[in-house]
Amino acid sequence: xRVRTRKDHLLRITTLGCSALVAVVxxxxxxxxxxxxxxxxxxxAATPAPTPTETPTAAPETPPPQPxxxxxxxxxxxxxxxxxxxxxxxxxxxxIFTMSPGAKLELGDDSGRAIFRIREGSLGSPHIxxxxxxxxxxxxxxPIGKIYRLLVxxxxxxxxxxxxxxDKPFEFSFPxxxxxxxxxxxxxxxxxxxxxxxxxxxxxxxxxxxxxxGMAFFKIKSIGNYFMHVTAKPPTEAPK
Numbered sequence: 001x002r003v004r005t006r007k008d009h010l011l012r013i014t015t016l017g018c019s020a021l022v023a024v025v026x027x028x029x030x031x032x033x034x035x036x037x038x039x040x041x042x043x044x045a046a047t048p049a050p051t052p053t054e055t056p057t058a059a060p061e062t063p064p065p066q067p068x069x070x071x072x073x074x075x076x077x078x079x080x081x082x083x084x085x086x087x088x089x090x091x092x093x094x095x096i097f098t099m100s101p102g103a104k105l106e107l108g109d110d111s112g113r114a115i116f117r118i119r120e121g122s123l124g125s126p127h128i129x130x131x132x133x134x135x136x137x138x139x140x141x142x143p144i145g146k147i148y149r150l151l152v153x154x155x156x157x158x159x160x161x162x163x164x165x166x167d168k169p170f171e172f173s174f175p176x177x178x179x180x181x182x183x184x185x186x187x188x189x190x191x192x193x194x195x196x197x198x199x200x201x202x203x204x205x206x207x208x209x210x211x212x213x214g215m216a217f218f219k220i221k222s223i224g225n226y227f228m229h230v231t232a233k234p235p236t237e238a239p240k
Contacts, residue, residue, distance in 0.1 A: 081120040088113075092132035096155065099123050099166075105131050107148070112175035114148060119168040127163065128153040134227070140185050140201045143229035145175050150226040162188070162224030169219035174230050176209060176216040183235050184218045187227035199227065205235040 084102040087093050093105045102120035106113050116131050134149035152163055176182035183206065187199040206216040216230060 084117065084120070092130070094128065094130040094132075096126050097123060097129050098126040107131055107133065108146075108175075112145065114146075114175070115171075115173040116150075117171040119165075119171070121167040122165040122170065123163065124166050126155065127161075128155055129223070137229075138187055138189075138199055138227045139229050139231075140187065140203075141231055141233055143185070143231060144177065144179055144182060145230050148174075148228045150223060150228060152224050160189075160191075160225040162222050164222040169221055170223050172218045172220070172228070173215045174218070174228075175214060176206075176230050177214050179216075179230070179232065180209065181232055181234075182206060182209060182216045182230050183233060184216070184220075185227075185229050185231040185233065186220070189225045189227065201236075203231060203233050203236045 082101040084104045085097075086104050086106075087095065088106040090109050091107075093107055095103075097103050097118055099122075100120050102122070103118045105116040105118075107116070108114055114131075118129075128151075130149070130151040130153070132149050134147050137147035137149055139147055152161055153159070154161065172184065174182075174184065184204045186202045186204060188202070190198050190200070192198065204218055204220060206218050209216045
């Protein structure tokens, strides 16, 4: 059995001390150290939201100035009629007439002419119109001058309608001689279901009588199946 000597004991302490010292030196100088954890980056500062700006409110449109009651409107310009179709005959005139142009019919001879004028726009559709002398025509009382016959027909139809003007009245001029009370007798002929004629008479006062020419001027609102003549009978209605 080996007896440990003082030398052996010192050697062991020295050995242990060196080992510990080596371990400390290795830890301090040569050993790897674990790096400290990285500090997290601070979050980016929040961008402040833009302050909303108020949208300017559009000013209401100023309404256009209204015309005052004192402002006078421009008067419409009168429409001029086209020249009428001229027709003349000693005994009879017949043709198709429509809205435009107008017509002026002269019937008779140098001993006296009657004039029938259709103003432009008076008729709404084409019609056959006959204006003629009728020596055997009907009259109311003793006629002054001649008896005239007026017929209004629709083409390809037996009907004899009565047409009321759509615009200006129909105009007639008849020789009246020197009569100051010359009126126009209009006999409206109607035919019943049995073919019998019935005449209704109307006497119209003139618009004027021209003393220099001896012509009496009349205006009526409608034309149809008529007998017409000048009469001394008093009017049954005022001029139209």
